[in-house]
Amino acid sequence: MNSKLLKYTKQGIYCPQADIYIDPWGNVDKAVITHGHSDHARRGAKKYLTHRITVPIIKHRLGSDINTKPVEYGEVISVNGVRISLVPAGHIPGSAQVRLEHKGEVAVVSGDYKIEDDGFSAAFEPVKCNTFVTESTFGLPIYKWKPQKEIAADINSWWKANKKKGFASVLCGYSLGKAQRIIKMLDTRIGSIYTHGAVHSVNELLVKEGMILPETRLVTKEIAKSDFVGAMIIAPPSAMGSTWLNKFEPYSLGYASGWMNVRGARRWQAIDIGFALSDHADWPGLNDAIKNTGAESVYVTHGFTSVFVRWLKEQGIDAHELHTQFKGEQVGTDDGEAGN
């Protein structure tokens, strides 16, 4: 990396002046974590600095023994002259862009982000900077999201239609972020909402942090099969194709992921319906976000990296590829498994 503030090392993106890594892999002293998904939050750091809401999430996932320091959005931490702060990334609750400032130079590592306000995670805020590190999970012009309101209507009418047929609706999505976003989008007048254990435990963590979610019930063996008729069941993608689904028969299986924007990806999964609902920026979103930073240099991490860099260069932006171990949204696995 050719940046005054950031270097790229074996352990990931590093700020030498503050001696701090952002979303590193391997053993390091200090890490700033953008959000709780497992390809960004890994074991191995002696100290984790992250948003307050992310703290219980990574403790839950990485172990309660880790050393954490919670911060709020906008709160400034000074380390050896570097002013470090977190700015909402709009990706999932607690997700943040890491802003680093030193001697008038500003660098932003955005982690994963989406532009549309989901009414749940703190909404994305553009930050002016000299160096911007961006993802490109959906960095192709074939990815353009419908407004959340329209997708919510699609999901609810699918649910309603299933209920009318006497079917349960099983909708899969990442258990951290996507699942709760879906739950907030549901029209609770249609029926009851059940959750898979992986989703349930994240819900509990977020509710403790003061987030408001509609009432859901954990799926347990004791619940009668007849209770699932017409109900909505929210599960992680790893539930697709598993025998866990048998108890909901007859059911219709849905999958909420940005990849579902393409028919081939929908058909590849043995699902009945795909909803192109993503917590990542779409093509116009990525382009707008980058433009709004006014950055002189842009580093593109995971996704359609080489394609997106070439595109940015053609737009007159000084863009580079960064081969990180971030993965973005994966197909068919849960966010907890993605980083393994």
Next chain:
Amino acid sequence: MRKFAELFTRLDQTNRTTEKTSIISEYFASADENDKLRVLYLFSGRKLKKYFNTTQLWNWTVEYSGLPAWLADESYHSVGDMAETISLILPAAAKKSNRTLTYWINYLESLKDLSEEEKKKKLIGALKQLTTEERFVFFKLITGGFRIGVSQKIVINALSSLTSIEPNIIAHRLMGNWSPENIDYQKLIYGDDSYEDISRPYPFFLAYPVEGEPSGLGTPAEWQAEWKWDGIRGQVIKRKGELFVWSRGEELVTDKFPEFAELTEILPEGTVLDGEIICFTEGKPLPFNVLQTRIGRKNLTPKILNEAPVSFIVYDIMEFEGQDIRDLSLTERRKKLDKLLVDSSVSNILVPSPVIEYNSWDALKKIREGSRENVSEGIMLKRKDSPYGVGRKKGDWWKWKIDPFTVDAVMIYAQKGHGRRADLFTDYTFALWDGDKLVTFAKAYSGLTNEEIKEVDAFVKSHTLEKFGPVRTVKPELVFEIAFEGISESKRHKSGVAVRFPRIARWRKDKKPAEADTLENIKKLLNENKA
């Protein structure tokens, strides 16, 4: 168009037959009359004209998208489908239109004689009024590659439940040479005396494989036995002085078999015969691969006609002296057929399928062992007092094939070979139908000739839907007969069965993917094998 796009999207979202049926019923209950006819036309596997050349279409739309060509190409590689790529990369529609499917097909039709520049302008003009979903089906219409994954049976059942007309009657009405230009929906479905399609075939009656031994069927005296011929099932029609030859795939193939032309003189008026198109010389059938050398050829050279001459082995008659006689018993139909064959000065083009004489099932089993010498796949058993049915219906017609086990499966994945064949796709994964879903059941490497491998390789390269490392998902279009030695239950396999030594017996170019076998068929084989 919105309704049609919605129909497509909804059908695409479900794998359940009952649901597909009710979606189609709902569509036909409320759609525009003309649109219904267009949809029936498309759903019965008939194709629209190709209105644009694909490259031209791609270049124009990419230009309109404003994206650099390389980025559009990258997008295409990721999506794997041109129509879908275009529908996704174009800017959102400026205004929504309420035009019908028929309107847009006529719109395309009206471009025929325009200059390239005007065509382009009109095309972009259309795109500006269509949503992403509508564009996708619109492009599928334009490029003529419309596959909807709905079987004829589903469409027939949907129409039947809507109109309360018997499925058999609808099946028959949907057959033949009609087009939206020469009939309307009401007349097609409800029947109309003023409309006459002299080429209209009858739905074929299809056999089920014998489960276990045929002794379970009853006494031999009730059953007529014939050889199961290894050719292409066909229907020969002579009406109003014209001859029509239909293949089982419901394709009019009269021109492909010029040998049959002489039947126009030989056959009496109002005759419809059911039989097998098969290469035949010196009183003996030739193996299927001889026939294969001429299928699909545009030019039938004298050399080909000489090396692979065809005959029609006839085993049934559905129309006699202009009367539909499908309700007569097999014995009575056979009498009429024999009489017809005696009365007509039949050449070696028309060969009656001999009835095999046998006294007991054991005797027939012995005879069956000689199937190979007769260039046949085994024995057909037909109930003597049965009428000629519609479609695949269990009970009256059985096929008792010889070993090995074979099934017709659809290729869905391909992988490159090793060593010499490292640059060719030689390893294939095959799938069977489970309802409307294709489930993988076997991998096979060998069994094709080098020429065929090259042909399949070219198909894979041009029909890749997705790439996963070295594996490609291909358009489920090619059907192969897979032979295997043994079958057992398996938890590891998605299909629930494992087969021993699977290999490609042959490429069934004459079969459509919908005609491939079902998982249920193979599970039956499994159960038989256990017993």
